[in-house]
Amino acid sequence: MFVLHHTPDTAATPVRILLEELALPYTARRVDREGGELASPGYRVLHPLGKIPVLETPEGPLVETAAILLWLADTHAPGRFAPAPGTGDRGAFLKWLFFATSNLHPPVMEIYYSDRVAGPAASEALVPLAAARAKTVLDALETGAKAAPALFPADRPSLLGLYIGTLMRWLGQLPDGHPGLIRAADYPVLHATLAACETTAAAARVAAAEDLGPTLFTRPAR
Numbered sequence: 001m002f003v004l005h006h007t008p009d010t011a012a013t014p015v016r017i018l019l020e021e022l023a024l025p026y027t028a029r030r031v032d033r034e035g036g037e038l039a040s041p042g043y044r045v046l047h048p049l050g051k052i053p054v055l056e057t058p059e060g061p062l063v064e065t066a067a068i069l070l071w072l073a074d075t076h077a078p079g080r081f082a083p084a085p086g087t088g089d090r091g092a093f094l095k096w097l098f099f100a101t102s103n104l105h106p107p108v109m110e111i112y113y114s115d116r117v118a119g120p121a122a123s124e125a126l127v128p129l130a131a132a133r134a135k136t137v138l139d140a141l142e143t144g145a146k147a148a149p150a151l152f153p154a155d156r157p158s159l160l161g162l163y164i165g166t167l168m169r170w171l172g173q174l175p176d177g178h179p180g181l182i183r184a185a186d187y188p189v190l191h192a193t194l195a196a197c198e199t200t201a202a203a204a205r206v207a208a209a210e211d212l213g214p215t216l217f218t219r220p221a222r
Ligand SMILES: N[C@@H](CCC(=O)N[C@@H](CS)C(=O)NCC(=O)O)C(=O)O
Pocket: 009, 010, 011, 012, 038, 050, 051, 052, 053, 063, 064, 065, 066, 105
């Protein structure tokens, strides 16, 4: 039995969808974020930086969304959501996964937590800069996806789709006129990959549990 420490609509969401896709037994334990649990000594034992998600596994607590997704995919369904270790596309897959974690996740966080990153005086200036960087990264991912349809499939859920879809959800749910708003519809190949991830029964169950709506990745409610 796995324990996923989460709150709705966070980086825990793609992990929860993958647990559902894999039909693994798990408990979704809601973290008391408002009550300060992330800073508590008990939670810091699970996650040294006090972030969501944490997945408790037989190998111990795992952190970092991409690492958890990769571990689940490799250990429970090698080859189904990502190329298995030792197979042909594995290097290219890892390239795009790390490309997204290193280059797309940070500007998304800067857009959402600009105050925390730049301080109140510079936070307004940071958001358009971070959005421009996110667009550059998404352009590269779109080009990469076009060239590697097996890694970014349009007919089945994929690890890259779940992870990138979560980040694009956050960009796409910003209000009209927000300088960080970026729509998945502007990236047609990625859009198709995201659509394949949100139209499964597993994604629908998580969307219902977390009140995310049916098009959680491609057209999030705003
Ligand atoms: N690189 C981490 C980022 C985790 C992260 O920033 N999670 C957010 C929720 S989406 C969080 O815990 N925020 C609470 C905070 O920073 O206080 C990952 O991918 O797991």
